[in-house]
Amino acid sequence: MTEQTARAKVDEAQTAARTLAMCSEDERNAGLRSIADALEERTDEILEANEKDVAAGEKLLEAGEYSQALVDRLKLSESKLEDIAEMVRSVAEQTDPLEKTLVSRRLDEDLELYKTAVPIGVVGTVFESRPDALVQIAALSLKSGNAVILKGGSEASHSNRVLYEIIQEATDEFPAGWAQLIEAREDVDALLEMDDAIDLLMPRGSSAFVEYIQDNTSIPVLGHTEGICHVYVDDDADLEMAADIAFDAKVQYPAVCNAVETLLVHESVADEFLPAIAERYEDAGVELRGSEAVREIIDAGPATEDDWASEYGDLVLSITLVDSLDGAIDHIAEYGSKHTESIVTEDDDRAVRFMRSLDSASVFHNASTRFSDGYRFGLGAEVGISTGKIHARGPVGLEGLTTYKYHLEGDGHIVATYAGEDAKPYLHEEFDGDWLDN
C-alpha cells in the first residue's frame, strides 16, 4: 500500500463512487463472491496477521489494560473466516437495493419523471475492533454501490490491513479506491471536515464516541447513541406473559442496545407481579434497583434519578411503579432514548395509545424489546441501528445506504409552455414503467 493522505484517499473514493454507481447488480454480486473466495483462499495469511494483533492484545491483557472479552473478539479462526466468507455470499444473495424505480409519473405527453434508488456516494465508517466488521461493512457498501472509507480499531490493525488488501485485490475490476483504509486516529478528525466529499458517516462505538462525531461534523451521521429501552406491564396484562417478556428483554443478551433497562409496572398489579419476576431475575444474576414503592414489595437496591437515564448494558435493571398508562408514557418520554419500548397488555386500545404516543423508533405490544434488530425484522443484513429520525430509523438495512434521484425524459419540453395566461396543465399521472426500459 502506498501512503496517501486521508484527503487523497477520500478524493479517490469520490471519483470511484461515480463509476461504481453505474455497475450492474451482476457485477456487484460477482465482486462480492470474488471477495468471499479470496478470504477462503488466503486464510493462512489472514490468520498470521491476526496472531500479531492477538499477541499484542494479550500483552495488554496481562498489563490489565484490555479485557479478555476484547481479546476474544479480536481472534479469528479458520471456521470464523468461513463464516465471514458465507456472510459475504449472503449479502450477494440479498435483493438489490438499487436499480429500482420508486415512482413513474407522466407530467405531460412524452414528459416522464422517474424516481429511482441510487447509492448515497461516499460513506465514512468508524468501527470497533472485531476484524469481521471491516469485511461486513465493505460488503454492504459494495452491494449498495457506495464507495467506503473504513477506519477500524488500532487493536486489529494487522488483521484489517490484510483483509483490506484481499478485498482490494479481489475487486480489481471495480474502480480503484472504491474502498479506502484509514488507520490513524488523527485521520478521523480530518474526515469530519470533509463535508464536500463524504455524504454520510456511520460511526459504531460508545455513546460518547458517536456524540463526539455528531458534535464535530456537518456531515449527516447515522448511528445510535443510547438504547434505554422500557417494558411496561399494564394492569390488564397477562402477568405470566409479562414475566416472560420482561425476563427475555433483560437476560437473553444484556450487553446489546435493545435490552430493557427500566421495567415499569402498574401499581395495581405490582404486588402480584414483582415477587415472582424478582426471583427469576435473581436466579439469573440480575441486580435490581427499585423506587421506594418497589422496595416495599421486593428486595432491591435503591434507584436514583441517574438510574432512569442509564443504559446499563449489563445484568442490571431499574424498576418503578406507575399509576396509569399515561404515567408510563410520561416516564418513557422523559427518560427514554427513542429506541424501543414494549407494552404488555390485553387491552388493544391501550396498546394503540402507548404505541402512538411514544416517539420511539420501535414500539411493541406483547413482545420482547430484543426483537428490535435488522435480521429479526427481516431487513437482511443490518447496516446499523439509528436513534435519529431523519433518513433511516431503528434497525437499518441496505436501503439505508441508498438515496434517490429524479430522471426526467422529455422531448424538448420547456417550462414556458406551462406558465402564464395560456398555461398548459400538467397531467401528473402515475404509470407502470422503469426508467431504464423507457
Next chain:
Amino acid sequence: MTEQTARAKVDEAQTAARTLAMCSEDERNAGLRSIADALEERTDEILEANEKDVAAGEKLLEAGEYSQALVDRLKLSESKLEDIAEMVRSVAEQTDPLEKTLVSRRLDEDLELYKTAVPIGVVGTVFESRPDALVQIAALSLKSGNAVILKGGSEASHSNRVLYEIIQEATDEFPAGWAQLIEAREDVDALLEMDDAIDLLMPRGSSAFVEYIQDNTSIPVLGHTEGICHVYVDDDADLEMAADIAFDAKVQYPAVCNAVETLLVHESVADEFLPAIAERYEDAGVELRGSEAVREIIDAGPATEDDWASEYGDLVLSITLVDSLDGAIDHIAEYGSKHTESIVTEDDDRAVRFMRSLDSASVFHNASTRFSDGYRFGLGAEVGISTGKIHARGPVGLEGLTTYKYHLEGDGHIVATYAGEDAKPYLHEEFDGDWLDN
C-alpha cells in the same frame, strides 16, 4: 402573547408534538380549513398590521437599504390573502402523508411487524420576509402532524405576529403550542443548540445563511445551498430543441435555483449552435461570459474560473465548450452543486450515461432544468428543495416531513425462542394489512 424564552417555546412544542401525532387526518384537515376561514374573516386586521411593515420597508427603501422588490414581496392585499387561504385549503385536500402502512411483515405466527409513516416531531424553520411563507409552512406542518418553530424575517414582524395569532386561535382544539413564533435573531442561535428537542431544521435563505446553519448545529438540516445547474448540448442534439431548452432554462425565471448557470456545448456543433442562441439571449438581455473558444465564435465577456462555480440568480450565463460527453460530465462533477443538469441529445445511450454518471438530485434528458420543482414534479405543496442526499433529495413534498416507526404486535413472543440450538426460524412473509386494522 406572553413572553416565553425560546427554550420554553420549544419544550412546549415538543409536548404538543406527542399529542399532535395522534390527531386523525380529519382533525388535521379541519384545523387547516379553520385557519383558511380565519384568514378571510380577519383580513382587515392582517392588512392593518401589514401596512406597518410596508411603511417601515418603504422608509428603508428611501434610505437605500431595501430594494423595491423586497418591499413588493412584503405587501399583502385582500386578493393575496384570498390566495393564501386557498393555498391552505389546497394543503387540506392533499393526500395524507401519515396513517400509511409502508410495510407489513409476519415475523412468525401472531408476530406482525408494521412500518408506518409518522410525523418527524418538532421542525424548526427560518424563512424569508414574505408573510405568506409563515402560513404555508404552518399549514404543511399541521398537515404532516409536526409541531413547528417559525422564525420569520424581522421586516415582516407585524404581519407575522397577526398571522401567527390567527393560526393559533383557529387551531385552539389542537395541543397548545404546536406552532411557536420566534422573533429575535439571537433565538436562532439558541435553536441551533437544541438538538435534544428539535428534530429537523429547514432554513430558507441565502447559501451563506444555510451553510451557517449547517456548520453550527448537530440537528439535521434540510435545505439547499447553491443551485449551479447545467445544460449540455451534445453533438447529436436537435439544435433547435437545444436552443429552446437553453433559453427557457435561463430566461423563463432567472432568479430561482433551478435556472441554468452554465451552458456546455460540444465543440463540433458550437459553430452552428452558438450564434443563433447568443442572439436570442442578447434580445432577452442576458449577459454572456464565455471561455476563450466560445469567444472566438460569439461576442461574450471572458469567463473566469469563478464563473464556473457561480450561481448568478440573474440574467447572466457562462458558456464553455467540451470535446466529449465525458468532458461535460467532468465539468459538472467539478463545478456543479448536485441540483439539476440536463442533456440535449438524440442519442439515448449517451443520455443514460450522462444521467447515471452525474450525482445530482435531478438529471434531465431533452427538458429544461426549470422543471425541477415540487409542483411540476406532481409532489403537491413543496416543503423545500434539498441539495443534500440524506432523507430527502431534490424537490421535497409533504413526505419529507415524515419519518417512520416500527410497530410490532406479538402474543408474548420472546427472542429466546428464536436463538440457540433449537432456534425456531422466522417466517418473514410480507402480507396486506394496516396496523390500525389489525
